Amino acid sequence: MEESSAVVLRGSRCSQCGTVAFPESTMCSKCVTPTADPLTLSTEGVVWAYTIQRFAPKSPPYVPPAESFSPYAVGYVELPEGIKVEAILDCDHFDELDRAPVSLVAISPVPRFAVGRFTTQGASQ
Numbered sequence: 001m002e003e004s005s006a007v008v009l010r011g012s013r014c015s016q017c018g019t020v021a022f023p024e025s026t027m028c029s030k031c032v033t034p035t036a037d038p039l040t041l042s043t044e045g046v047v048w049a050y051t052i053q054r055f056a057p058k059s060p061p062y063v064p065p066a067e068s069f070s071p072y073a074v075g076y077v078e079l080p081e082g083i084k085v086e087a088i089l090d091c092d093h094f095d096e097l098d099r100a101p102v103s104l105v106a107i108s109p110v111p112r113f114a115v116g117r118f119t120t121q122g123a124s125q
C-alpha cells in the first residue's frame, strides 16, 4: 500500500466479528477481542446527520480563523463500511447537506468532507 501521502482515514476491522471502527483500534468495541486489523476507510460517503455551528466554539481548543468566524456544518458521514465518522462538512449552502454525497478532503486536525463526488477511489472492501 503506497498511500503515505493520500488523504485517507485509518480505521480497523475486527477479525472475529467484522465490526469496523474509527479511529483505528487494536481492540474491538463490540466483542472486546484484541484482534482488530488496520483498514483504510472509503473516502466517499453520505451525510447521515448534521448541525450548524453558528457561534465560535470555546477557545482553546478552537482556533478562530484570522478572518472573522463564520458558521460551519458538522455532522456524521456514513461510509460504505457501515460506520459513521464525525466530521466538518464543507458546502456552499447548508440546505444541500441532507443525505448529500460527500468526499474526504482532509484528515487533520479533524476529518473534513466536502459535498460532491470528486475522488477517484471507490468503496473498498
Ligand SMILES: [Zn+2]
Pocket: 014, 015, 016, 017, 018, 019, 028, 029, 030, 031, 032, 033
Ligand atoms: Zn469484534
